[in-house]
Amino acid sequence: MTTxxxxxxxxKKQATRTALREAALRLALxxxxxxxxxxxxxxxxxxxxxxxNNYFSSRDQAIVAAVTxxxxxxxxxxxxxxxxxxxxxxxxxxxxxxxxxDPGEARRDALLLITTHQALREVxxxxxxxxxxxxxxxITERLGTIDEFTAPVLAAGVAAAIRVAxxxxxxxxxxxxxxxxxxxxxxxxxxxxxxLAPLVPALDDADVRAGSAANTPPNxxxxxARS
Numbered sequence: 001m002t003t004x005x006x007x008x009x010x011x012k013k014q015a016t017r018t019a020l021r022e023a024a025l026r027l028a029l030x031x032x033x034x035x036x037x038x039x040x041x042x043x044x045x046x047x048x049x050x051x052x053n054n055y056f057s058s059r060d061q062a063i064v065a066a067v068t069x070x071x072x073x074x075x076x077x078x079x080x081x082x083x084x085x086x087x088x089x090x091x092x093x094x095x096x097x098x099x100x101x102d103p104g105e106a107r108r109d110a111l112l113l114i115t116t117h118q119a120l121r122e123v124x125x126x127x128x129x130x131x132x133x134x135x136x137x138x139i140t141e142r143l144g145t146i147d148e149f150t151a152p153v154l155a156a157g158v159a160a161a162i163r164v165a166x167x168x169x170x171x172x173x174x175x176x177x178x179x180x181x182x183x184x185x186x187x188x189x190x191x192x193x194x195x196l197a198p199l200v201p202a203l204d205d206a207d208v209r210a211g212s213a214a215n216t217p218p219n220x221x222x223x224x225a226r227s
Contacts, residue, residue, distance in 0.1 A: 017065075017069075019047075021062050023045040025063050025110055028113060029113060033060070033120060036059055041062060060119050061123055074095075076135050076138040079142065089203035089204055092135070092158060092203065096162060100166075100192060101187075115170060125163055128163040129159055131159040133155070139206070143210035154203060157202070161195040162196075165194070168186070
């Protein structure tokens with residue numbers, strides 16, 4: 001009897017979170033992020049400032065969330081969905097490139113806003129940390145439990161590599177005349193591939209070890225006869 005109300009509450013919470021981040025982005029695009037207050041966002045979403053604080057810790061977090069929300073879950077789902085014969089490294093790199101290099105037409109203005117505003121850039125970079133846990137679960141689902149460290153360490157490495165690539169991509173301009181804008185010397189796709197490349201041997205090794213574990217007969221130990 002409690003499942004349905006709990007599901008309804010969760011849907012209402014998700015709807016409120018979506019309304020807040022969409023209102024935050026819309027106001028930031030219309031007025032400039034520095035001119036938007038938390039109270040303005042809450043009013044536009046039809047909730048109180050107190051309710052706002054239950055979902056986001058700052059104005060900038062809500063604005064960035066309009067672009068990055070659920071991205072880590074989509075990366076993990078894409079990795080899980082790939083056929084088992086696809087290399088783990090290829091599954092992860094393809095999923096990361098798909099989510100980080102193609103924001104969609106509706107989000108291009110939002111991404112431009114984020115990349116040209118220092119405070120938003122910092123929040124944007126911080127969102128990479130959220131990838132570690134769902135990606136670790138996806139790696140475990142694909143490979144099985146090799147040991148307690150492989151999946152979380154690889155996932156954390158991927159998240160760190162993405163942040164390094166984004167930091168390179170979002171290098172602030174040194175010319176004071178164009179301060180606040182970014183200098184894009186390489187494509188984000190190229191930077192992500194380069195940053196993830198050092199992890200490929202470890203990802204391939206995890207594939208090999210998972211395959212070996214799957215082909216190893218169980219150790220029944222003394223006193224346990226094989227069937």
